[in-house]
Amino acid sequence: MSKIKIFIPCDDANHVCDKTQYKEASLWEMIKLNIHLIYCRACRKYTNNNTKLTKAIKESNVECLDKKSKESMKLDFEKALKELTD
Amino acid sequence: MPNHQINPNQWIDLYSDYLYNYTITRVSDREIAQDLVQDTFFAGLKSMKNFKGEASERTWLISILKRKIIDHYRKINSNKGKAEVRISYNDDSETEGDWLEERVADPFDKTAEDTMQNSELGDAIHNCLGKLPEKQAYVFKMKTIQGFETEVICNELNITASNLWVIIHRARTAMADCLKENWF
Numbered sequence: 001m002s003k004i005k006i007f008i009p010c011d012d013a014n015h016v017c018d019k020t021q022y023k024e025a026s027l028w029e030m031i032k033l034n035i036h037l038i039y040c041r042a043c044r045k046y047t048n049n050n051t052k053l054t055k056a057i058k059e060s061n062v063e064c065l066d067k068k069s070k071e072s073m074k075l076d077f078e079k080a081l082k083e084l085t086d
Numbered sequence: 087m088p089n090h091q092i093n094p095n096q097w098i099d100l101y102s103d104y105l106y107n108y109t110i111t112r113v114s115d116r117e118i119a120q121d122l123v124q125d126t127f128f129a130g131l132k133s134m135k136n137f138k139g140e141a142s143e144r145t146w147l148i149s150i151l152k153r154k155i156i157d158h159y160r161k162i163n164s165n166k167g168k169a170e171v172r173i174s175y176n177d178d179s180e181t182e183g184d185w186l187e188e189r190v191a192d193p194f195d196k197t198a199e200d201t202m203q204n205s206e207l208g209d210a211i212h213n214c215l216g217k218l219p220e221k222q223a224y225v226f227k228m229k230t231i232q233g234f235e236t237e238v239i240c241n242e243l244n245i246t247a248s249n250l251w252v253i254i255h256r257a258r259t260a261m262a263d264c265l266k267e268n269w270f
Contacts, residue, residue, distance in 0.1 A: 018255050022229065024236065049262040056265060057230055060207035063110055064103045064231050065120065073124055074098050080128055081094060 008032050013043045021054045092137045097127055099220075101144055103227070104212040105151055111205035112155050122158060126151040144216075214264035218257055225250060226257040 008016075013036040019025040020033065037044050065073070102123060109119040129150050137146055215223050225243070228234045229250075240250055 014255060015251055018251055018258060021258075022236075046259075049266065050258055053258060053262045053265065054230075056207060057211060060204050060211055062107055062208045062211050062231055063116075064227050065106050065123075066232065069120055070098060070102060073102065073120075073127070076124065077094075077098060077127055077131075080131055 006032065006035055008036055010036075010040060010043055013037070013040065014046055017043070017047045017050055021050055092134055092139070092143060094127075094131055094134065097130070097143070097147070100216070101147055102127075104144065104216065105147060107208050107212055108148065108151065109155060111208060113158065118158065122151065122154050125154050129154070210265060211261075214261050217264060218260055222253055222257040222260070225253045226261070229254060 013033055016025050016029045016033040020030060025033070033047075037047060105123045105126060106119055109122050110116065113119055113122065126147060130147055133150075137143075141149075215227065218226065225239060228239050229236075236247055236250060239245075240247055243250075245253075
């Protein structure tokens with residue numbers, strides 16, 4: 001690498017922050033994010049909220065139906081709908 | 087003022103997750119929850135003409151679901167023939183709970199308040215998810231709640247990774263805004 005960038009624009013910082021929430025950011029990216037956060041208040045706020053959101057979702061144990069069961073539900077439902085309209 | 091329309095074709099896309107989550111905090115069994123949601127949709131379909139349009143579709147479906155959950159508990163109670171509540175502080179089996187320490191409340195255990203707050207938070211999250219555009223909500227659910235890998239989602243929806251991150255970013259910003267008022 002000829003030129004190492006330490007300072008990143010806000011867009012990139014937010015992108016890294018999003019990735020961090022899913023543990024997909026690399027170490028170097030996280031270092032750059034943290035350097036950015038030192039001087040950027042807006043991104044600090046975004047990161048803060050983002051972390052809280054992740055935590056809230058984890059705490060609440062929300063669940064979703066997986067695709068397969070939704071699909072089978074839909075099939076049954078359409079059958080019933082057809083019966084009703086006939 | 088009947089300003090709410092009913093449109094059963096979209097029910098499953100729009101409400102199934104919300105209803106499912108509502109059920110699962112109350113019956114805590116995935117399969118039963120799924121069956122109850124399914125039953126609710128059927129019941130809703132049958133009594134569609136009774137829908138007066140005073141409440142939103144979702145509220146109406148929830149009120150059916152509540153009945154279904156109560157019915158479910160009635161049924162399992164009569165099944166086992168234990169409609170009365172029995173509390174035994176000390177069951178006679180010798181193995182567990184004989185030591186006093188084991189009967190003291192565990193401070194690290196979830197209290198009723200915690201679980202209540204959790205289920206309310208879950209409702210709030212689903213409320214906010216309902217406000218997102220459909221695609222954002224879908225991607226966000228897959229990524230955050232179901233925990234799929236980026237690649238899997240990209241393949242399924244035919245989008246690029248950077249496209250996905252943009253969607254996630256928008257969804258997260260909207261969700262944070264929505265939850266901020268009450269929950270952060």
